[in-house]
Amino acid sequence: MANNTYDAIVIGSGISGGWAAKELTEKGLKVLMLERGRDIEHVKDYVNAHKEAWDYPHRDLATQEMKEDYPVLSRDYPLNESTFGMWANEKESPYVEEKPFNWFRGYHVGGRSLLWGRQSYRLNPEDFMANEKEGIAVDWPVRYEDVAPWYDYVEKFAGISGSRDGLDVLPDGHFMPPIPLNVVEKDVSARIKKAFKGSRHLIHSRAANITQPMNDIRVGCQFRNKCWLGCPFGGYFSTQSSTLPAAVKTGNLTVRPFSIVTQVLYDKDKKRATGVEIIDAETNQTYEFKSKIVFVNASALNSAWVLMNSATDVWDGGLGSSSGELGHNVMDHHFRVGASAIVEGFDDKYYSGRRPAGFYIPRFRNWGGDNRDYVRGFGYQGSASREGWRRNIAELGLGADLKDAMSEPGTWQIGMTAFGEMLPDHRNRISLNHKVKDKWGLPVLAMDVTIRENEMRMRKDMKQDAIDMFEAAGLKNVQGYDGEYRPGMGIHEMGTARMGRDPKTSVLNKHNQVWDAPNVFVTDGAFMTSASCVNPSLTYMAMTARAADFAVKELKKGNI
Template sequence: MPSHIDNSSESFDAIVIGTGITGGWAAKELCEKGLKTLVLERGPMVKHITDYPTMNLDTWDLPNGNQFSREDRKNYEKQLRVGWAPNPAIAHFFVNDREHPYQETKRFDWIRGYQVGGRSLTWGRQSYRWSDLDFEANLKEGIGVDWPVRYKDIAPWYDKVESYIGVSGEALGLDHLPDGKFQPPMELTCPEKELRETLSEKFEDGRVLTIGRAAHITDKTNVPEGRNPCQFRDRCWRGCPFGGYFSSNSSTLPAAERTGNMTLRPHSIVHEIIYDDGSGRAAGVRIVDAETQEAYTFNASVIFLCASAMASVGILLQSKSERFPEGIGNNHDQLGRYIMDHHYQLGANAKVPGHLNTYYKGRRPNGFYIPRFVNLKGQQKRDYLRGFGYQGGASRGDWSEAVAELGYGADLKSKVLTPGNWQIGATGFGEMLPYWENRVTLSATERDQWGLPQLDFDVAFKENEYKMREDILREIAAMFEAAGFKEVQTYERETGPGLGIHEMGGARMGHDARTSVVNKHNQVHEVPNIYVTDGAFMTSSSCVNPSLTYMAFTARAADHAAQQFKKGAFN
C-alpha cells in the first residue's frame, strides 16, 4: 500500500480519516465506486501478517510469562482499567497513555489503538443487528431525539456487510434481534446447552441462549479473497495471519488497494477539517505528521470521518472558522454531547457439576449470548428503561486445579493430565441512555505532544443504569441457580463509562440541525460533504455490540456519497 505523499497540494475525490472498522469500509466502498481516495491514519503502518509479531508465540515465548513489569504498567495506566488488556503480547495494538493523555472531569476509560486497522485488530467480533425496538425507543419514550431511520432502511446494508465479513451464528426468529446472513454457528459446550434448556423450560418470558454471532469465517466453501476459515486458536487480538476473523487489515483495506484508487498515509494526525465559506462545503483537511511534526493540507470533495467516536468529535470541535466558531457543524451546541457506552463489568460465575466425560476441541474464540428479555412488547415494564443481554462461556479447568491438592507419583501425574471440573460465567451488557450533560470538550489548558488540545470527558452513569445493574445481577443468579449450577457468585467491579469500549455519541443523527449533528445519510447537516460514520453518529446505544451497525451505516453512507459526488453535488 502506498504510504507516503510528498506533494501535499495533491487533490483527491475523497478523504477517509481513520482505518478501523468504519474507515476500512469507507475506503473499500468509495474506491470500488471509482473515487480516488486518500486514507489517513494517525498511527503507524500495520501490514496484514507481516506486522503481527506475536501471532504464533506461546506464553512461555513471551517475557515474564506475558506479564508487564511495574514500570511498563505505568505506560498503560488507563488502558489496563479494562482488566484484560493490554499485555506484552498485544500492547503494540494499544496506546501508550503517557504518550497520548486525555483529561477526566469525570472518569472515562478511553481504550484506544492507534495503528492502521485501529481497533478492528482487537475488537470482540460480536456482530448483532438492531431492530425497530431500538430505532423507535427514543421516540416512544420521549428520550433524546428520534432516529431518522428505521430497520427497513438499514436491513439491506446489514445483508451486504454480513455477507462480506462472514458472521457465524444461529437464526432465532426474534423480532428484537433480527436474524442475518449467517455462516455455520460454532458449537455450544454441554453446560451451555444445559443452561439453554433451562431457560426454555423454567422461564416464561422468551429467554433464549445461543452461540455468539461472531465475525469469524466458518464456511470453508465460501471464503473471501485473501482470507481463510477460523482456526480456533483464540489469538485474535495478536492479529490473525489466517484472516479468520474480520479486520480492516485482512479484508477491506486490501480490497480498496486492489482497485488502484487508494492512497494510504499513516502517521497522519488530522487536526482540522477545512471549511470553505464560499461553497459552504469542506475543502479538505490539515494534518500534522506524527513523526516529523510537519504540517500538510490535502483537498477533496468528500470527507469521511471514521477516526473513532471520541476522536472524530475532537476533530470536529477543533475545526473552527468564522462560520463555525465552536467547531464545524456546531451552531446549536450539539457537538460533543450525549456521550454513551454500554455498562458492564458485572455478572456471575458458578461451578457446573457433571459432564466430566465431555470436552471440546480447539480454543473457541466466541461464547454464548443471552439476548435481551426485559421491557419487550407485551411485557410488564420494569422500573428502568431499555434492557440488557449477557455474554458468557463454560469451560473446563486445567492442571492447575491439582496444585492445591496433596499428591505425588502416579496419582499426581494422573490428576495433572486430567481436565478439571466445568465452570461457567456470564457478563451483562446494559444500554446507557443519552444525556445532554454527558459530554466531551476540548481542554482549555492541556495539549498533547503535537500541540493539539486534549479531550476532556465529563460523562457518568445515572439512575436508570444503576437500577438496571441491580436486575442484571439478580437475573443471572436466578438463571444459574435454576440450572442447578453450584456456588453461584455474583460480582460487580468498579466501572465507569468507556470500559465497555463501545463509546458512542457526540455527533448524533437526527432530523433537525438544531438538535443533532448529522442527518439520515450521516452527513453533517450544515456541511453535507462531511460524513460521520463511526460511533459518534449514534443517537441511542441499544444493548448489543455496535460494530456491525457502524459498518452497515458506513456502507450506506458511502453509497450515498458516491452518488452525490457523481452528480456534482459537492462541486
C-alpha cells in the first residue's frame, strides 16, 4: 500500500465527515477520509436525477421483492425505485431491535448528505441551557455565543435560503433569499399571526437549497424537488457538491471507499489514538492506517459502534466508555403528528415549479411565559398546494404520496407535521450484540430506545395545536392525525457520545474531544447533549468546523 500514514483520519463522508475533511485539508493537513460504502461521483453517478415516475418499471413503487429484502425501509417512505441502492443493505448490515427502531442508513460517499431533508436551523441560546435549568441529563459545555461564529461560517459556505424573522426562539443567520411561500401560505400566515396576536409565526423554511448561484458546481436550485436523487446542479448542500470539491482542491485529501473501520487504535501508555483498523469491504483484507488525530463522523449510532469496539483491552465498554455514558442517551425527533385542512377562496390561483421546501412554524410551547405539563417544545413543517402536501417534507415526501398526481388542479390543501424534542435519557441506549454478526463477521448494534412520558404528553399538544391554528385561521375540514412513530424515523439520531463538563458524566469535552483520548474528536450527532426541536445538521456542521479549528491549533502546539 503506497501510504498508510496521514496527519488526520476522518471516519465517514456524510455531512460532518465532509466538513471535517474540508477544514482539516484547508488547514494544511494530509487527510484520509474513510467510507464504508461505494463511491458516488457528483453528477455522473446520479443515475435517476432526471427520471420521472413513469420512467421506472413499477412507477417508483416498492416491489414485493424489495419489501422482503428491506423490511425496515419498507416501514416508511425510503423504499422505492428512485432511491433504491442508496440505503444500507439490511441483509449485509443487520441490527437487533430490543425495542422497535427504524434505522435508515446511507452507506456510500456522501452518506445521507445526498438524502437529507435540508432543513437548516440554529439552536437558540435557551437550547444550550435547558438541561442545566431543568436538571435533565448534563449541562452543555458550550453556550450559543461559543457556537454562533461557527454558525455564521458554515451558513455562508453551505448556502442557506431563508428569511430573517427576528425571533428569539429561532436565531437569524446568513441567508440567501428564501424559497417563496405560495399565495395560500402567505394568507394563512397572516391569519395565524392575527388570531394569536403575533405569538405564533408561519415563516419561510430555512433550507440548504441555494437560491443564487455560488460557483460552477453549485449553479442554483432548479425547483425540481428531486433532491434525494442527487442534484446535478448542486442546488443543495451535499458532500459531493460542496465540501468534497473544496477538500480535493487542496491536494491534501485521499478518499478510500469500501473501508469499514473496525476500531480506533489506542496506545494505552501515551493515552492517545494512533490510527484506525479497517476491513476492506470488497476483499475482506484488514489494514491499519496511522494518524496524529482521528475525527469520528460515521453518524451517531455507527460512531458509537466504532468507539465501543475500540480499546476494549483497556475499557470493557470501549474507548470513551469510562463515564458509563457511551451508547446511552439516544435521541431523535418524534413527529408524524399534526393536521391538514382545506383552504377556500383560491381556486383561481396556482404556482409554477416544485419547491424543495415549504413553511416552518417555530416553537411556541414552554416559551415566553407559556408553561405546559411537559418540558421543551416542537415546531411544524408543512406546505399548501393543490397536490399532496406531504411531498414538501422530506421525511414524508416519497412513496405513495408522491405518486398521487392529479391531471387537473383540485382543492387547495394545507398540512403540517410537528417535530418534537426528545429528552436525553440514560435508559435509551444502544449496545454491541456479539451473537449477531454482519456480512464481515462484526458484531451489530442492539437498539433499546423508546419515547417516554414527556414526549407522549407533548404529542397531544403537537396534534391539538395544529388543529387549533388551522381552525383559528378559518380553514375548513380540519383533520388532526397522530401516525405511528418509532424512534429513528426522524433520521436525526443523536446523543450516543454526549459532550459535557465532567469526564465522569460525559464522553466528550467542550471541544468534542474524547476525554480518554484527546486526539480523537467526535462531531456528528453523537456529541449532542440535548436535541432541541429543530433539525440538527447545521449544528453538526458548525461544531465540526469549530472542532477542526481547535484540533489543528492544538496539533501545532504539540498538545495532541
